[in-house]
Amino acid sequence: MNPLISVSNIEKRFGEASALRGISFDVEVSELTVIIGPSGCGKSTLLRCLNGLELFDSGRVRIGDVTLELDASGHGRNLNASLRQLREEVGMVFQSFNLFPHLTVLENAVLAPVTVRKIDRKTAEERASDFLKKVGLRDRMNYYPSQLSGGQQQRAAIARALTMSPKVMLYDEPTSALDPGLVGEVLSIMRQLDDEGMTQVVVTHEMNFARDVADKVLVLADGELIEAGPPELIFSDPRDPRTRNFLQRYL
Amino acid sequence: MKKIRSALDSLQLLFPALSLLIFLQAVVSAQQVRPDLRWGGDAEGGAPYLMPDPQNPRQIIGFEIDLMEALAGRMGRRSVFVQNQWDGLIPGLQRGNYDLAVNGLEITPDRREQVAFSIPYYACGEQLSVRVEEKSISRLADLKGKVVGTLKYSLAQRILEREGGMEIRSYENQNNAYDDLAIGRLSAVLMDWPIAVYYSQPNPKLKFTGPSIEYMEYGIAVRKDDAELLRQVNQGLTELINSGDLRRIYEKWGIWNGETEKIFSMPGAAPGASPQRSEALERFASTITKQLTWNERLRRYAGYLRLMLVQGAPMTLLISVLGMALAIALGLLLALTNLYAPQPFAWLARAYVELFRGTPLLIQLYLIFYGLPNIGIKLSPLVAAIIGLGLNYAAYEAENYRAGIQAIPRGQMEAALSLGMTRGQSLRHVIVPQAMRLVIPPVTNDFIALFKDSSIVSVITMVELTKVYGQLASTYYDYIGAGLIAAAIYFLMGLPFVRLARWAETRMATSH
Numbered sequence: 152m153n154p155l156i157s158v159s160n161i162e163k164r165f166g167e168a169s170a171l172r173g174i175s176f177d178v179e180v181s182e183l184t185v186i187i188g189p190s191g192c193g194k195s196t197l198l199r200c201l202n203g204l205e206l207f208d209s210g211r212v213r214i215g216d217v218t219l220e221l222d223a224s225g226h227g228r229n230l231n232a233s234l235r236q237l238r239e240e241v242g243m244v245f246q247s248f249n250l251f252p253h254l255t256v257l258e259n260a261v262l263a264p265v266t267v268r269k270i271d272r273k274t275a276e277e278r279a280s281d282f283l284k285k286v287g288l289r290d291r292m293n294y295y296p297s298q299l300s301g302g303q304q305q306r307a308a309i310a311r312a313l314t315m316s317p318k319v320m321l322y323d324e325p326t327s328a329l330d331p332g333l334v335g336e337v338l339s340i341m342r343q344l345d346d347e348g349m350t351q352v353v354v355t356h357e358m359n360f361a362r363d364v365a366d367k368v369l370v371l372a373d374g375e376l377i378e379a380g381p382p383e384l385i386f387s388d389p390r391d392p393r394t395r396n397f398l399q400r401y402l
Numbered sequence: 403m404k405k406i407r408s409a410l411d412s413l414q415l416l417f418p419a420l421s422l423l424i425f426l427q428a429v430v431s432a433q434q435v436r437p438d439l440r441w442g443g444d445a446e447g448g449a450p451y452l453m454p455d456p457q458n459p460r461q462i463i464g465f466e467i468d469l470m471e472a473l474a475g476r477m478g479r480r481s482v483f484v485q486n487q488w489d490g491l492i493p494g495l496q497r498g499n500y501d502l503a504v505n506g507l508e509i510t511p512d513r514r515e516q517v518a519f520s521i522p523y524y525a526c527g528e529q530l531s532v533r534v535e536e537k538s539i540s541r542l543a544d545l546k547g548k549v550v551g552t553l554k555y556s557l558a559q560r561i562l563e564r565e566g567g568m569e570i571r572s573y574e575n576q577n578n579a580y581d582d583l584a585i586g587r588l589s590a591v592l593m594d595w596p597i598a599v600y601y602s603q604p605n606p607k608l609k610f611t612g613p614s615i616e617y618m619e620y621g622i623a624v625r626k627d628d629a630e631l632l633r634q635v636n637q638g639l640t641e642l643i644n645s646g647d648l649r650r651i652y653e654k655w656g657i658w659n660g661e662t663e664k665i666f667s668m669p670g671a672a673p674g675a676s677p678q679r680s681e682a683l684e685r686f687a688s689t690i691t692k693q694l695t696w697n698e699r700l701r702r703y704a705g706y707l708r709l710m711l712v713q714g715a716p717m718t719l720l721i722s723v724l725g726m727a728l729a730i731a732l733g734l735l736l737a738l739t740n741l742y743a744p745q746p747f748a749w750l751a752r753a754y755v756e757l758f759r760g761t762p763l764l765i766q767l768y769l770i771f772y773g774l775p776n777i778g779i780k781l782s783p784l785v786a787a788i789i790g791l792g793l794n795y796a797a798y799e800a801e802n803y804r805a806g807i808q809a810i811p812r813g814q815m816e817a818a819l820s821l822g823m824t825r826g827q828s829l830r831h832v833i834v835p836q837a838m839r840l841v842i843p844p845v846t847n848d849f850i851a852l853f854k855d856s857s858i859v860s861v862i863t864m865v866e867l868t869k870v871y872g873q874l875a876s877t878y879y880d881y882i883g884a885g886l887i888a889a890a891i892y893f894l895m896g897l898p899f900v901r902l903a904r905w906a907e908t909r910m911a912t913s914h
Contacts, residue, residue: 262821
């Protein structure tokens, strides 16, 4: 069976600086992949390339049936159409939540199904409230984001992404903006989704989470994928000195 | 595709505003019935030509009203007066707002290049006025080194310029010039003799000095291609002159003089005949010189208030609200085009903003109203006023929106795109609603500014609050009382919008 995500040879430059240097990896269905590495190593950029928020200069990303391929000049065929298809397959959760502040939690979760999937509002609201209940926000649905704690906002953002029934969920440092006491509630949702078979790719500094839950860990340094493997291997027997160096500071 | 769709979203906002304009245009054109004898003049010009009746300011009176009633009677048509700013009388004629222009228009070679003139219906010279105690001034040569007032664009102004050696102050309005003379800001004032008879002579602090200077003839202006109408007008005037009707009109108004007698071919009259007593003149003089009791003053102010509220304020409100609606819709379209459209369009949106922000509103209005008819687009004054203000303020609103949109964190657009929304959907549902809240204070600011700027549309013949104020002030010679009342009405009309904006702002703020 084909992997659900297949990344081949992605290159990305910001002006003179090289951010990603020929990165390739696969993600199987239902896997939870964690990307780690020192700040500025390119892990957020890599994640953002997976749903086209960042356009890579060359290489290929395939998720399910949708392929995003860019040649050396940065042009792709039917770029806008592929981006839209890609984003409909992929949910994204951000470090700063990015909930829509002018809408209630429920409206946040209803907007995309209604405007993109053209689901009627009533059905969309029923589905959205199911997801909000699932992340423990049953009694916060009609609150505005500013009335919620950081942990609640991030859970609402996860529910919002789930309403689009994505095949893959991407997380860009989902707990970095949270008080330490609120980190657990977000991680436990991700754990629960993993148990239900959701394919997830997570950029994080939560090494315990990576060790306990990840199926695969990718280590990035200086825009290169320096190591990849199951967490037991990466955490107990890192081969690259840069990995060892990095892990020492976090463990 | 995305970009097109976001542009379409904005067009949906613009569309109701446009259709309303087209509807108004249709209503206005439907009202134009042809067979009346439509003639243009400026009732703010004042006595004895055209002015609101002090007894009943909704009625325009003056010797030119009587003249045109008599002339239209001779021609078997109904006389219809069309209010038009004096400076714009000839453009308004060429534009077809009316078929004749009659308001102390002196027959000059420059004007003859643009329009045809009837035979003269009145003749007079210019009259010097000074303070009663002044002894050293009796002719033009005595004005050397002095400060002298006159009316803008008048023959008197050209005479003073030709004479030279003095400081010339040009006024919009005769009252202000004579007031400044009375309080000593000016040493003398030179104006058409009938104006001097009405505004200088009744003032006990002022006196006429010297004989009337130079000579001019007033004619009725007709479009050059309107030869048949010109022929009929000339025939009617000749009949009125021969029957003595015209002389009786001038005597009624106290402005019959030797110059006019001469052009009416009645030999033997000396020029500069002293004015005769006339009831109309005395009534006018008593209005502007009389000391009012408090009761009378209050009653007069109540009259101003009623007229301003009935004639001026609703028009000001209509123009401002519709103009702003257009500005807001078009401004949003411009801001979105500037920020998100592909190159030539974004560039055009920026060029629009720079062009409309960087050129005077007054000139834009002139071009829309008087210029567009040259390429076949003839807008009614109301529609031209709304479009002119709307197009101008759209440039400012576009910049407000651009600032508001750019102030929304980038993560908002990223989150919307990540949910599979198109750029247009993201703008419409996520970015613009948030930007709207941010721009409420600057947009309210602009609305209040537009509200007051709307007074400028009187140059394209709209009668709104400031124009009504001007007419009342010149009729009653009362700039302070009428001015305070007009200012209070502007202030009070603006307040509800300020409160509305506050309310919207706090209501939207609770969601943050």
